[in-house]
Amino acid sequence: MTVASTPLITVIVPIYNVENYLEKCLNSIVNQQYKNLEILLIDDGSTDLSGKIADDYALKDNRIKVIHKENGGLSDARNYGLKIMKGEYVTFIDSDDYVTEDYISYMYNLLEQTNFTAPLAICSLINVYGDSGRQKDSGDQTEKVLSGKKCIEMMCYHNLVDTCAYAKLGKKELYSDNFFPVNKLFEDIGSTYKLLMQCEKVACGFKGKYYYVIRPNSIVTSGFSLKKLDLLEMTDQMAKDVIEVYPDLQNAILRRQVYARFSTLNQTLHAKNVNKIQSKLINYINENRAAILKNAKAPKRDKLAYYLLKLGMPVYRFAWLNYEKHKGEQG
Template identity: 80%
Template sequence: MAVASTPLITVIVPIYNVENYLKKCLNSIINQQYKKLEILLIDDGSTDLSGKIADEYAVKDNRIKVVHKENGGLSDARNYGLKIMTGEYVTFIDSDDYVTEDYISYMYGLLEKTNFKASLALCSLINVYSSTDRLQDNGNQTEVVLSGKKCIEMMCYHDLVDTCAYAKLGKRELYANDFFPKGKLFEDIGSTYKLFLQCDKVACGFKGKYYYVIRPNSIVTSGFSSKKLELLAMTDQMAQAVVTTYPDLQKAVLRRQVYARFSTLNQTLHSENARQDQQMLINYIRKNKKAFLQDSKAPRRDKLAYRLLQLGLPFYRFAWLTYEKRKGE
């Protein structure tokens, strides 16, 4: 690929206390087949050696720029990178993850195949269970151009299209105005749908190019706190915005809202002090059970989860924790 004919692509890497993972992440970025990169390492107030490692890589590769800032959270770090980027396109990579060497060239190639009528491309994830190094490829070999509306629908049903900020390559104009909600957990569900709302065409390649590392102390796998309830607010915000634009996606977004309650309920199963929250979540699921029981597009796991829940929370807890343990093996 001739560098002179290709645009500058910015890679934004938010960094916070990931000294054990960072080198693998950065090695996968600097060894990309696509060479015309601006690599922004946003050190979000790390207290371990992450900042020092970032500085060392900047000495080795002049495409890297390191910013050390006060801790403001993941969204704040991403937004900071967006404000200082100079590339025509941008992609995000979390600092405890890593990517294939053709991660960027693959997605840029997808845009190229549309004659750049699509302003956003995406690829699929490969889950990496850090305790065992087991890999789970979530994609397939399909390449297709979809409407932004269709991507939202698929996202709501967990059908190949993911809510994550990473594993996407988009025009910088798509990410305007402090794109990510600062200070919120699960910010991806509260922002990615905005990309699809702006796109008539999305170049989708469902090959696994992004290694998503699932580690015990991540946001998703750590213990329950009231902050985890932000998933509900972020999902409901997405649902309201989507239905305002596409009223016929009401059924799809309601399924995603119910899923958010199941997901949060699963988080509470590790806590002894969440009974009130659990009851609130269960009440919502029961009230909206038609959203998945009578929806042919809803995943079968929704229906199975509801049947288990009907047998009582203790039985549901046992079944979920057993599944969770086996999934990580």
């Protein structure tokens, strides 16, 4: 497969103060087996050496274009890349993660196997626990073509399909202007379902090709703030939009909404003065407990979390924090 015979694929990398991780990320991109790349490094107002590192790489590889802009957040950086990209397909890579050398070629081959009737390909993540370095492939090694609707259902149950913006290769036309919601945390929840709703076919390869590094200071694992409630807004908007088109996915969507409350509750366990927020979250979980207890597709961990919560917040807090402490150590 020569460069001339393959379409241009754009790689968009939002960058913000990641000087300690950026070189590993960029090395994994420039060494991709798939060569016909446009690599857009969107420096979103970094105050460390990230911008210089990006510029240095651009001097060595003419596929790289660096854009230095004022800080506007992750979604704004991704949207900027979408506006200026020249590729036929696009994939996103976060600047503190990295990918296998066949990350792009693997997903492109998945599309090729459908004779390019699928506009979107996805792969699985390899979770890398930052403290221990332990790696866990989140996939099951299967490959299949699924409908966008089926992918949304699986995503709602945390069944192989992930909400993340990365680990996907899509036609440019799938991404509308300002595709990612600006000034919101958990923006992937508010956008990935829109990708899937446009696809009659999705080329799925559930093999880990994207190394997702879980760090103690990430958005997901850091302490609680009111901005973390964006998860509920993003999830509920997804629920509204999906149910309008696929009303038969209501059970799956409700499960995801309940999960979002559990996830937000877990974020509050170290916080102070959050009793009112916790009460609202727990009331929602109790009011919608059928989404857990009577849904055969709901993960077992949902049921365990519900029963622990019924025993009271001290028991729930102890169990969850103990689980989090040891999650990255398990073999």
